[in-house]
Amino acid sequence: MTTQAGGLRGVVVGESEICDVQPEGNLYYRGYNIHDLADHATFEEVVFLLWKGKLPNAAELAEFKAELVAEYAVPEGVIAILRDFPKNAVAMDALRTGISALGMYDPDTGNNTPEATLRKALRLQAKIPTIVAAIERLSKGLEPVAPRTDLGIAANFLYMLNGVEADPLYVRTIDIDFTLHADHELNASTFATRVTVATGADIYSGVVSGLGALSGPRHGGAAEETMVMLLTIGSPDNVDAWVRPKLTGEKRTPIAGFGHAVYRAPDPRATHLRDMSRQLGELHHDTKWWQMTTAIESIVDELSNTPDRLAAGKQGIYANVDCFSASCYYEMGLPMHLYTPLFAISRTSGWCAHMIEQYKPGQKIIRPRAEYVGPVELPWLPLEQR
Ligand SMILES: CC(C)(COP(=O)(O)OP(=O)(O)OC[C@H]1O[C@@H](n2cnc3c(N)ncnc32)[C@H](O)[C@@H]1OP(=O)(O)O)[C@@H](O)C(=O)NCCC(=O)NCCS
Structure with a gap:
């Protein structure tokens, strides 16, 4: 089950x-x-x-x-x-x-x-x-x-x-x-x-x-988390020192804006927002956020999508839809x-x-089952004995 x-x-x-x-x-x-x-x-x-x-x-x-x-x-x-x-x-x-x-x-x-x-x-x-x-x-x-x-x-x-x-x-x-x-x-x-x-x-x-x-941050909150990360890193020069340890330590720390529950290849949605992030940066004569995000992408790719990891059955990790929407929103001055x-x-x-x-006819109420793993057959204790 x-x-x-x-x-x-x-x-x-x-x-x-x-x-x-x-x-x-x-x-x-x-x-x-x-x-x-x-x-x-x-x-x-x-x-x-x-x-x-x-x-x-x-x-x-x-x-x-x-x-x-x-x-x-x-x-x-x-x-x-x-x-x-x-x-x-x-x-x-x-x-x-x-x-x-x-x-x-x-x-x-x-x-x-x-x-x-x-x-x-x-x-x-x-x-x-x-x-x-x-x-x-x-x-x-x-x-x-x-x-x-x-x-x-x-x-x-x-x-x-x-x-x-x-x-x-x-x-x-x-x-x-x-x-x-x-x-x-x-x-x-x-x-x-x-x-x-x-x-x-x-x-x-x-x-x-x-x-x-x-x-929740694991769903719709990812763009905001990504922007918090970019602001914390602060500049393209700091990306390597910030990201690399997260993916090479004993326990990998998820990088916001990367990974997906279904995709095992690049998220097709990220392509378009990557481009818009660059265009917005160019409009403002500063592509810093686009540069930082693409630099993070390179390091995540280098450390996550290695032949060894993929051969061991690990999933490929790529930028998802929220990765570049973060810098797009920020460039447009939208509050996080x-x-x-x-x-x-x-x-x-x-x-x-x-x-x-x-609502179409024939659809049933969605009611899955849980496998019960709690205690069984406990003796009933009156209130004063608990
Ligand atoms: C989206 C997400 C929850 C999917 O997770 P999942 O399919 O359950 O994948 P898991 O958490 O089981 O991770 C599987 C492997 O990929 C790695 N991985 C997953 N997401 C990662 C990320 N964002 N950065 C680095 N590694 C990641 C895990 O470390 C794990 O590797 P390990 O087995 O060596 O420990 C997860 O990728 C995540 O938390 N991403 C960041 C939040 C985000 O951007 N969410 C928006 C999704 S559109």
Whole structure:
């Protein structure tokens, strides 16, 4: 029996038509290669693809975008709740609570028909950037900025954070970043959303479960951890002395932004963010963070992917999606505590796609077994004898 200690690695729990993650370093959404989507699609097209199973034509995309922008605004009652949070609230905690509150304002709450679920998914996707931006501004004592209905999701999010339109390279970086983070099969948070709605619960409950699972450093928190590491190292000159001992001592210390539970080859998503990190550095006439991250990559490769280790059955260790998203976000001046909420904005699309699939007829409640290893047949002791 595969136990929880084994993290359910390699266990197939069901079929899905949404996302194909191949350990040899390939990723497909609905059959489309992630490289084509990152190079050519907008995030809105990717969301349509994930939810409806096909790429939109021009008319369908225009209609979908119009539906999304019409839902950007968040009920004043939700903003009032966000206002009451302590200024030092953890952003993911604030987001989790904000989304939970949002569910109570949704006119389709409690209605889990396919049509209502799609309407709720659209509202969630449209409103989550508005909530994240409002959380950030309120935590700094600033008023939320109203969404702009002439901007796409990526551009509008950056606009709502700062109250000014962002540089086109920033907008393109966020758009690509959202595409790359949109889905990844049964990662921990997506699995959590599917477990939740498999009981018949509403997708708002599913997203709240997803947000909880995503908040951990081994999942959505990796970009922030990566940036903390880069700031701690401080300069390209210090990389070697900092990284090498972590991988050569008695016990290897995981390097943030590297390794993956499924990929045994380079994470295809890292390619695009590596490039955006360099481009952003060049825009700012200083590629320091890109240089440091690529220098770490070289050392991790040299010490982890040796013929000896690979021959001994050890997994190859490569930069994952969060490795370069860290320096991209930092270059754009995004606060580090927003890195995981940014991931959540994007992954809401994948969560909703999976929950829509989970609601299909014939799906069962997800209820695995545990192997009991605790004490057995203990004698009952009355309270006064314990
Ligand atoms: C993602 C992650 C949790 C997957 O872990 P996993 O599949 O359970 O792999 P394990 O922890 O069992 O590690 C297997 C081997 O790879 C090594 N390894 C895994 N991640 C590593 C990393 N980030 N840096 C260096 N070595 C790593 C382990 O040291 C171990 O080697 P060993 O057997 O010689 O001790 C892990 O790679 C990690 O913690 N990465 C850093 C956090 C991160 O970036 N998360 C975002 C993922 S998208």
